[in-house]
Amino acid sequence: MIEVLFYILSTITLGTALLTIFSRNPIHSAIYLVICFFSIAGHYLLLNAQFLAIVHVIVYSGAIMILMLFTIMLMNLNKEHEKHKPKLIIIAATIAFCLVALVLLAALLKTKPVVESYYNSGTDFQSIKVLGQVLLNEYMVPFEFASVLLLVAMIGAVLISKKEKQKA
Amino acid sequence: MESTIIIEKSVIIIAVFALTMLMAMYSTLAERKIAAWLQDRVGPNRAGKGGILQPLADGLKLFSKEEFLPNTPNKFLFVIGPAISMSMALITSAVIPWGDKLHLFGRDIILQATDIDVAMLFIFGVLSVSVYGIMIGGWASNNKFSLMSAMRAGSQMISYEVAMGLAIIALVMMSGTLSLREIAAQQSGMNWNIFYQPLGFLIFLVCSFAETNRTPFDLAECEAELIGGYHTEYSSMKMGFYLFAEYASMFISSTILAVLYFGAYNYPGMDWAVENWGVNIANVIGMVVLFAKICFFIFFYMWIRWTIPRFRYDQLMNLGWKMLIPLAIVNIVITGAVILLFQ
Structure with missing residues (x-):
């Protein structure tokens, strides 16, 4: 099924x-x-x-x-x-994508032992409570960094739109 | 065992579906009657006794009207727009607890189609997807006014979803769960969330007006500027579906308001009723109570519609981004501080 x-x-x-x-x-x-x-x-x-x-x-x-x-x-x-994009851009994009895929694959393979230890621990990782505890205890620093990254992107977007306004 | 659960759940699903349809149908009559009452008129009173058959007459009229397709290259998307709107309006009812439980045929029947762990997020997901119905329909109409309306609806819904989510976060912090069933159960007696989260309730209420595209936030169908808005090009039952979807989602969002902030099916003295009159009677009363709360909110929606004029577009955006979102964040901070103090 x-x-x-x-x-x-x-x-x-x-x-x-x-x-x-x-x-x-x-x-x-x-x-x-x-x-x-x-x-x-x-x-x-x-x-x-x-x-x-x-x-x-x-x-x-x-x-x-x-x-x-x-x-x-x-x-x-x-x-x-x-219009049709030049061939060079298409090739460059394909290579860049393959590189990203390689990095992702390597990262995912590296997580395998950690994921297996979660499997064996027998906790229910579908529940939000467990998920939140893992995110905010074990992965606190990367989690906060991700939020900082988002904030930076937001501020950057606002800044760019402000500058354009002044020119016009 | 398995088959009884399937039968039980399908009965609940069909009952909820029928109820939503019935409520949406009679909301159209109620809207016209309440508008008439607020404006000191009589309202529709020809079909049936006091106009009770008016929704059927309206439906018959819409069905028998000419089906007209505009000259658009996207016929498929044009047809699928109202379908998305309608199905998204109906799908939310799956996670709503309509009552605690009934004891029938020697087993407990939980009055909810499905109790998922992330019910609250599910509602948000459906809400955010429901914009597609309007946006796709408005774009496929191949009409500038429809497109303008679709874009207004889209930006409005995205903006108000943020404030709505932030208002809910304070509630979730307090109740510690995302399951609507548990939130409903926590509010037993008069322990309603409105007393703990008045500001959150206010923000949620305003946002739910915006999400259902009701006045004062119905800029998407602003007649004076946009003809009929996103359904300008629609005719017959396809337009009927858009209008119907609006009433169905009004019913559903009234239900969510009642469940989240007004104690769901709980009423004072419910425990006493369970002890003295049995589970079944107490819960039937509970369902009736929930229904009364829903009807009150539907009335409230209509009351607002015929009282407050429409916002201007910049006012709408200012209210969403500069008032509601900061207020919601303040609400989260206050809730967090209070929770810390009382721990």
């Missing part, structure tokens, strides 16, 4: 991800990406991670993609007049 669900979800994820890249209309791309995010949330649910699934829906489908759609609609980019 779960295997069948996994295959259906994977088909949707990969299919919509490819459609996101290949559709001509940016709005259609964005909508395919939303469906892709939903299917990823489904994968999280299959792994019994309710919290992660719902937060994923709220943040990615609910906030980021709506802002994205909003920008596309506001800029009126739906004319399909996008």
